[in-house]
Amino acid sequence: MALKTVDARGRSCPEPVVLTRNALGQSTEGVQVLVDNSVSRDNVRRFAESRGYSVQVKEEGEDFLLVITR
Amino acid sequence: MGGKRGIVLVGAIVGALAVALVAFGNPVNMGICIVCFIRDTAGALGLHRAGVVQYIRPEIIGIALGAWIASMAGGDFRVRGGSAPFTRFILGFFVVIGALMFLGCPLRMVLRLAGGDLTAVFGLLGFTAGILVGVAFLNKGFTLQRTYNLPKTEGFMFPAMQVALLVLLVAAPAFIFFSAEGPGSLHAPLLVSLVAGLIVGGAAQRSRLCMVGGIRDLVLFKDSHLISGFLAILVVAFVGNLITGNFKLGFSGQPVAHTDWLWNFLGMLLAGLGSVLLGGCPLRQIVLGAEGNIDSVITFLGMLVGAAFAHNFGLASSGAGATAHGKMATIIGLVVVAAIGFVNMERSGVSVKGDVTVGS
Numbered sequence: 027m028a029l030k031t032v033d034a035r036g037r038s039c040p041e042p043v044v045l046t047r048n049a050l051g052q053s054t055e056g057v058q059v060l061v062d063n064s065v066s067r068d069n070v071r072r073f074a075e076s077r078g079y080s081v082q083v084k085e086e087g088e089d090f091l092l093v094i095t096r
Numbered sequence: 097m098g099g100k101r102g103i104v105l106v107g108a109i110v111g112a113l114a115v116a117l118v119a120f121g122n123p124v125n126m127g128i129c130i131v132c133f134i135r136d137t138a139g140a141l142g143l144h145r146a147g148v149v150q151y152i153r154p155e156i157i158g159i160a161l162g163a164w165i166a167s168m169a170g171g172d173f174r175v176r177g178g179s180a181p182f183t184r185f186i187l188g189f190f191v192v193i194g195a196l197m198f199l200g201c202p203l204r205m206v207l208r209l210a211g212g213d214l215t216a217v218f219g220l221l222g223f224t225a226g227i228l229v230g231v232a233f234l235n236k237g238f239t240l241q242r243t244y245n246l247p248k249t250e251g252f253m254f255p256a257m258q259v260a261l262l263v264l265l266v267a268a269p270a271f272i273f274f275s276a277e278g279p280g281s282l283h284a285p286l287l288v289s290l291v292a293g294l295i296v297g298g299a300a301q302r303s304r305l306c307m308v309g310g311i312r313d314l315v316l317f318k319d320s321h322l323i324s325g326f327l328a329i330l331v332v333a334f335v336g337n338l339i340t341g342n343f344k345l346g347f348s349g350q351p352v353a354h355t356d357w358l359w360n361f362l363g364m365l366l367a368g369l370g371s372v373l374l375g376g377c378p379l380r381q382i383v384l385g386a387e388g389n390i391d392s393v394i395t396f397l398g399m400l401v402g403a404a405f406a407h408n409f410g411l412a413s414s415g416a417g418a419t420a421h422g423k424m425a426t427i428i429g430l431v432v433v434a435a436i437g438f439v440n441m442e443r444s445g446v447s448v449k450g451d452v453t454v455g456s
Contacts, residue, residue: 037239038243044234065172
């Protein structure tokens, strides 16, 4: 099943991480997060990894798609 | 600059430079204070006429230009804006009103603690309380919505404005005010201040150092990354003050501070809450503005106008204590900022791309 995608582009700090946390709370498999800057990418990745998820980052033009899975 | 070592190093650099700037002539426990220095610059431009706090502070210019250069070099310069700019202006305005009630931005609060100023403990308690309230808003879905890309030329205006301020400082035309006495007259040599600012700005840009982010992330995510920078500043400035003889433990007679604990607390409560809603402390706003975040540039202008108001209407405290007008302005600020928090809570919760929507 496709993972849900959270669109956190353009959100200021720390909203991308809050949105990621909330989405992970509702999904057992994981979630995809779309961000548009390296700060948010690093913050979301650090958060997800600290919670024991594995994170894969794909560059999509100017954006980054983080695939967060167990 | 990844990992905790980077941010600790940056905090140590900022702490050491702050102590050095005092040794070179800045007011005690005010090596770097973003709000005080914006206030001094506002005074130099004649936006307020408090004769003791007028000087175009090169540290601010340096921080902005250092962060701009670092963002250009590191590929972080991206011009964007449109996330509730006027709301951010108002938040910036009241962050300064709160900070000048306390007499210092979050960075100076840390420097005051490092200098043994125990009145800053009440500031820290208020600041922490403000962050806790802000975190509650974030958890309830507070957002100022997203930014959008803007033309690149827009992003160059803020660094250009800083260069213009530098020209005014060096040329010192008659219409620029320079304090002959008081904190505004105390400053390190121009070049020393400018270079220190450039280093702080560059380092803060690379590390994303943020005073409000430290406590916020610790509470929100149990993430100790940013607070390690906060603590590094405290420790290094403490040791530096011991070495330079500027450490003086106590409540009374502290430089550019007052002992009214309640208003120290409430002032920083306002500054902390406003900063969380803005997504970063005053230092971080300047760095973001230099990176091309136009909303943070607008926030900077809000802070400049707030500083002008604070001294035009006697809202800012002094060593003698808080003023009646200042107390009223702080209360109004708390009401306005809390209202901004309430009306910007996104009820639908998680924003989701495509057809799928998720409630929170």
